[in-house]
Amino acid sequence: MGKKSRVKTQKSGSGAMxxxxxxxxxxxxxxxLQKCSSxxxxxxxxxxxxxxxxxxxxxxxxxxxxxxxxxxxxREDHFPDLMSWAKENGASCECFTVAxxxxxxxxxxxxxxxxxxxxxxxxxxxxxxxxxxxxxSILAPLYSQDRILQAMxxxxxxxxxxxxRANPASFWLPYIRSLPQEYDIPLxxxxxxxxxxxxxxxxxxxxxxxxxxxxxxxxxxxxxxxxPTASKLPLKDGFTFDDxxxxxxxxxxxxxxxxxxxxxxxxxxxxxxxxxxxxSLRAGLQVLCRI
Numbered sequence: 006m007g008k009k010s011r012v013k014t015q016k017s018g019s020g021a022m023x024x025x026x027x028x029x030x031x032x033x034x035x036x037x038l039q040k041c042s043s044x045x046x047x048x049x050x051x052x053x054x055x056x057x058x059x060x061x062x063x064x065x066x067x068x069x070x071x072x073x074x075x076x077x078x079x080r081e082d083h084f085p086d087l088m089s090w091a092k093e094n095g096a097s098c099e100c101f102t103v104a105x106x107x108x109x110x111x112x113x114x115x116x117x118x119x120x121x122x123x124x125x126x127x128x129x130x131x132x133x134x135x136x137x138x139x140x141x142s143i144l145a146p147l148y149s150q151d152r153i154l155q156a157m158x159x160x161x162x163x164x165x166x167x168x169x170r171a172n173p174a175s176f177w178l179p180y181i182r183s184l185p186q187e188y189d190i191p192l193x194x195x196x197x198x199x200x201x202x203x204x205x206x207x208x209x210x211x212x213x214x215x216x217x218x219x220x221x222x223x224x225x226x227x228x229x230x231x232x233p234t235a236s237k238l239p240l241k242d243g244f245t246f247d248d249x250x251x252x253x254x255x256x257x258x259x260x261x262x263x264x265x266x267x268x269x270x271x272x273x274x275x276x277x278x279x280x281x282x283x284x285s286l287r288a289g290l291q292v293l294c295r296i
Contacts, residue, residue: 037061037222038227065246066247072245076182080182134177191214222249225249
């Protein structure tokens, strides 16, 4: 499968690991959780609430600098291993090649024409990360006792992805290494960029998404640090806000819900021509599948 990619702990700008007092961190987390769990801000006070929540998050992020797990090399360095892993596990890879589509990002380009109603892409079930696979993983004891995890499949997958990311022997590591670490979406906007949205219809969704992400992070940080069944999770010593935001975004943008299961997509199709009534591809269509 090509060269192995080592998992390492990111260093801070000073070259040293960040030193964080557990007591101080738990105090910040408790304050963030309380702030995010309070009643919705009254009309006209949403921006003030956002600034308070963001201020707490930034204090937490500053203390966690250098604690995130990152992979050596760039994202595209891991594409060959991704394709080899897919082929070795029974996915269809014969008629595609990885390509850079500029603004569209990286994806799979068909190397031959795709006939109408032709089965051209399939992925074995064992390659999918699902709530079911989370229930059979190291996350199982915590899942069995936490109602939030049981009720929110997307959050379960986010923690599942984080645990597998921290495991150098994870079956899914070739897929995980190929995922982006950051996105150009509102959840990653700087404060001044969000402020430009004030007065628009979009701002409420942006503020709500940020608050929900911060609340989820604070809740699960506290749970991971205090719940007896979480003692063996690899998240205990390095569960950062940036890591949680990254996996939540990956699940949101690269997952879909089917039969009450959330499944991170290995790839997803962006058709570059019209579809027929039955959603089959037209003959001769070249297909872009983002990865």
